[in-house]
Amino acid sequence: MTTFLLVIIYLAFISLGLPDSLLGVTWPVMQSDYGAPLETAGLLFMTIAGGTIISSLASGKILKRFGTGNVTFVSCLMTAGALLGFHFAPSVVWLIVCAIPLGLGAGSVDTGLNNYVATHYKAHHMSWLHCFWGVGATFGPIIMAQFISEQHSWRNGYLAISGIQFTLTVILLFTLPLWNRVKKSSDINLHEELGDSKGVFHHEDAKHVKPLQIKGVKLALISFLFYCGVESTVGLWGSSFLVNVKELPVAAAAQWVSLYYAGITIGRFITGFITFKMSNRTLIRMGQIIALTGATFLFLPLPSTFSLVGFIMIGLGLAPIFPCMLHETPARFGKKHSQTIMGYQMAVAYTGSTFMPPLLGFIASHSTIGIFPFCLVVFVAAMLLSSEKLNTLLTKKEVFKRKDTSSTAF
Template sequence: MATWFLVIIYLAFISLGLPDSLLGSAWPVIWPDIGSSVGSAGIISMIIAGGTIVSSLASGSMIQRFGTGTITLVSCFLTAGALLGFSMAPSMAWFVVMAIPLGLGAGAVDAALNHYVADNYKAHHMNWLHCFWGVGATMGPIIMSASIADHNSWRSGYTAVAVIQFALVVILLVTLPLWKRVAAKRVHVGQNDESHGRLDQDTPAPSRLTPTAKANLFGIRGVKPSLLAFLFYCGVETTVGLWGASYLVGTGNITAEKAALWISLYYGGITIGRLVTGFITLKVSNRWLIRYGQLVTIVGGIILLLPLPISSSLVGIILIGLGLAPIYPGLLHETPARFGRENSARLMGFQMAFAYTGTTTIPPLFGLVTTQFSIGLFPYIVLALLVLMFLSAEIVNRILGKQVLGTG
């Protein structure tokens, strides 16, 4: 039952990724249709990101009160309704209003599902979970492109994705009683295994660090640098995705089409890397995978920085994507083991909030820097962010010690 139930969770994460890439892929035809401007997409994006931060911060208390299944169901309903609203939007104001429930729903379901998988499943499932987000993010532009090509309408693309989301809402509604049953069964099995000294390497041991829930999460040892690692991770992931093509075109004298292809390979590296990492976690602990991934990203950043032929930039970008693959899901899965199951629900929300803060603030700040100076600063800033992420994660390892972090 738990295995089939995991398929539902994977489907939910595909649906989480679907809307993330829709706005950017459809905006060139949306803004003239609704009488807006090309730069207005930034306003919508920031409102969505703001909603995700708010719901992420509140997700911990909501999960404890209503349960993961209910939060996921309501959140998916919000996102489905928002996407359907986008499909009927007559103006920019309508997009702004619909962006609010889309952000709130996305942030809540993201934090809820990450917490549930980290608390109830092994590390490889967390990597595959985020791999399926990549599948959804890849499918979004494909659906929108087909809609525009076949129906000459971006609205039918949003309608199609909304229908997919509503189908998931029905599935979640039918399976709602299973959430508590699966979690209860896995906790019972985990307790029995621990009592016989056979606690699985990748199963977070309850209360290993913190025997009781902490009112002040920031007072828990290692939490602050861990939150910074999330901020720098999402900041650098989004910065490379958003500005990488501009850097390649501006400094490498390659066409925009080739630059877009290279950036798609970057996202492909993240998605495929997470698929492969899921299998590697069966033999290698999260702690080492996170460390190896960070070192690979730094190597990729150094290659970008060196005065090599432009073709080497593709190697550097792909290495950054492959290196990033295990870091985010690995850090998420470590949350219960590092900071206690009692704190993981609320802390997962804080981690999501810091991650979205990195996504929301660092790429625009980079844009301001390049406006004042040059897009040529791209490899320097990317490498600096990668090093800061590495140092933040290593500080957590040093604070918590090898005895705890050697597990799962």
């Protein structure tokens, strides 16, 4: 039963990744059909991201009231309906209208499933979960490209992916009773996997403490902000840097950036096995150091080949960071607040991916895209520093709790 529900959650994450990369692939054709200006894609992207941020922030209360299974079902129904709306949309205005439920649905699913897996399953499942998101994000453009090349219809591509989402929605509807059963019968020993289920920063008057007032939460949010800033910045501007600074052909630059995404997806698959031997905290630190080394390769005046190595290293380094940070949430801050804090983390993560790449683009347009590797080094270093400061707080609190426990025993 637990395994079957896990399969459903994996499928849900594939479906979560499917629409994420569609707009960028489809927009050149959509722009021609609608006669819209180029920057309209940015408006649509911001609308989707805005809905995702809002639903992530509100997800704590919504999930506590309705449960993860119900929210996942309704959210998938919203995203399926939104994608169907893209198929029928007669104008750009209707695309913007459909972008709202697409973003709102994605945020709730992402937050709810991340917290559910962090609370009820072991760490390797979190890494594989986000690996499956990569599978969806990879196959979305492939499906769309097939429809555009064979039928010359991006609308049918959206219809097909909407059909996949509706299929998952039906599956979720019939498996709703499983969620509560698995929650009650979960055989995960949280004291082994998460430490004290109250969290490292729990104290007796926690009922009166707001999630953002818990020590260490703001440092965790900073880590998420810069992580997603790095991940999306490399994806958006990596090719431009290679073409304009390293003077690579456009096709070669695109292939090199695809290897960066392959590094993230394959790295997360491998990380799932490594979690059996290493803690989340160690994997996060190692990933950040590898990503910083890769960014440094881009920053230094080295031959172009080192840029390829740098992109792959950044991808492999980023691979364990996001899923491991998510899985650490209940251990750091306790199960009581983990759902709300997870929502805050996802909202800040989406904020980083939404605003940091355009910020770099704005600065680069007034200077040079050559600042790309410098910004990456700064972003990764900021993520590493905030993460290590949080680790220091965790270590001090753990030592204090052990001393307090030993003194109570006497």
